[in-house]
Amino acid sequence: MFYDIVIVGGGLAGLRAAIAAHDAGVESVAVISKIHPVRSHSGAAQGGINAALGNHPEGHDDSPERHAYDTIKGSDFLADQDAVEIMTADAPRIIYELEHWGCPFSRFEDGSIAQRPFGGAGFPRTCYGADRTGLYILHTLYEQVVKRNIEVLYERFVTKLAVRDLHCAGVVVQNLHSGEFEAIGAKTVIFATGGSGRVYSVNTTNSHSSTGLGVAIPYWAGIPLKDMEFIQFHPTGLDGSSILMTEGCRGEGGYLLNNKGERFMKNYVSEKIMELGPRDIVARSMQTEINEGRGFEDRYLQLDLRHLGAEKIMERLPGIRDIAMNFRNVDPIKEPIPVHPAMHYTMGGIDCDKNGQTVIDGFYAAGECACVSVHGSNRLGGNSLLETVVFGARAGKHAAGQVEGMSSTPDEEALNSALKAEKDRFKMLRETDGTENPYDIKNELARIMMDKIGIFRSQTDMESAVDEIKRLRERYEHIRAIPDTGKFNYDFLWVTEIAGNIDTALAIASGAAARTESRGSHFHLEHKKRNDEEWLKHSMYTFKDGAPEISYKSVTVGKYEPEERKY
């Protein structure tokens, strides 16, 4: 198998990249995904997608510049400002395009796309379809893929990149339907594998499929990662399962309450902002309330929607109500929802430029697995879906522009050697006489990450996390053998994911331990202030001898000089 462009990932970024590549005239495009595209994690996105359309009555003065400023300020000035400007300027066009393709956005009375307020934004600019925005956009994009007859190979699990002489020759997959390993050659590979939330296991809002493997595969192949220490905790994960209760709940007017019934956010941000602060600040405020004994059962706070009334809840937040009832037995129309901060988003990822290009020729990244960087150290709600479509489209289009001049002969040597490596690894996993349960390692990893690389981080904790993860890495060498089930060998899949989780976690923890300042989502208990003089720079991670080698790269500052963030 050989294609001009192979896209790994069928979420928003991957599908949008495929459409762009196809529309730029490349016929030989394939989307490869370990799950069917419509099962992708993007479909779980709830609250909305940002664009300065100015449809909201209070949003008429909004503009891409204001959107850019809010994003840069939200990022605690670590975002590359040129990339942010591209994203916010392209936002209206790309949203209209989704709408023209049939995306069922909610509507205002005048028939325009409805928008709601979101955290850290100066204007209500989050376009939404009830609380199922991700589902609607994902299905719309998949429909466009079907319309264009773009090839989709689903339930193909990518486990390795074939790279030689700084050039990417393709990927190795395990075809779940047959259980066979296959090498798929390509002139260009675009990774759109999503976030790494499952590094934190159950303490995340992310799907089971959002693992660290998607960034670990290129990292193992020599492509640097960037800004991995910046992990977003969403303020409102449902108590118990950590399923997301969208920021849209607060956008629509929901309150956060402590055990005194107090809207405690007034003690942390101005009364004008209240619950709609940026996520890093709201999550820290909530954790402080819980730590200081003002939570419920020392664990959660309340998200109160009752005053919005049944009608508004049913119309704007129907999915939230279903989830709260199904998973926590709470009807938000009648009772407040128990919530706590939960790992939500990986700001960092595969280091790439504004077109998704990386240091390896023929290898691109887009979406949550990529780090362009538009979110810096803290992403604003509604900007991630936007990033996936804007930069997915850019990567697909740019790659399409390159394939013409590239060799049409597959690099068989590189492909075969990668294929052999994976077959050998499989054999080794089959025959090992180890005894460790791999899932114990997964759970242990999640505990370390939650306890030590959480919302508040101390130097001792972060360093001990690094040591502990290294020990887990050794324990992984002694896991029990996997069965040979032939087709749909999920044990092999999850065991491979765990290897990715471990090395991704090690990068996250090492980068966190190295950064002796507080910025955005990274809050260092011994260095509580941002330190631009020393730390206004991106962390870069290169995989060397089983551990990350950390270096730094400058941030592109544009119009907006870093200033103190006040809300």
Add this chain to the structure above:
Amino acid sequence: MAIFKVFRYNPESYEIARFQEYEIPDTESMTVLEGLYYILENIDPTLAFRSSCREGVCGSCAMHINGEYRLACETQVSDMGHNVTIRPLAHMKIIRDLVVDLTPFFDNYEKIKPYLINSGPVPDKEFKQSPKERKRIDHHVDCILCGACYGSCPVLATDSAYLGPHALLKVLRFVDDSRDDAAYERLAYVATDYGIFRCHTIFNCQQVCPKDLDPTGAIGKLKMKAVKGKLLGKLKKTGT
């Protein structure tokens, strides 16, 4: 504690299909999907089942649980009385255990042109659509393509050419969308013996839909629209 009886089958090997019993400790506030993960991670790594979001939105985990098609991730073990019997979706080839071959399901979905068709000029901004117009496609657009309806439909048990409730619901989603102008073309395509007229209005799909959608009702509406279109002479040709 709960007992899970899980359907096991690998057409590749010579084993015969069977139900395997697993004992799962501590199932307080556990979902059926979490129970399956417990088995995979602690008891039997050979078990095959699909999942992703664990919150009822990705459509991966539709299966037959205690007599009904449900999403495993949305089903509480306690609601099943701590005795859970699981089978895969029906009417599709079993690949292994709870994993079925969804090809016919997605093929039928693709047949109905599941994308907006609008031949007019594209506006600079959005197509205007009033909240009332948007409301007409409310719910149809919430389909997660899980296949529960497909598995429950007795017509599909004997006739795989039938488009199925999921595909027909999708047709109405576009027919009812104020931005789509291919309604009659769509109606003509489904006003056939393997489309809307194959539905015997048995209501299984409506009963099992984990998202409380109403494919049976949608098919009824399509029938009415098709008949009306025919009377008005707008439905030129049926089938393709």
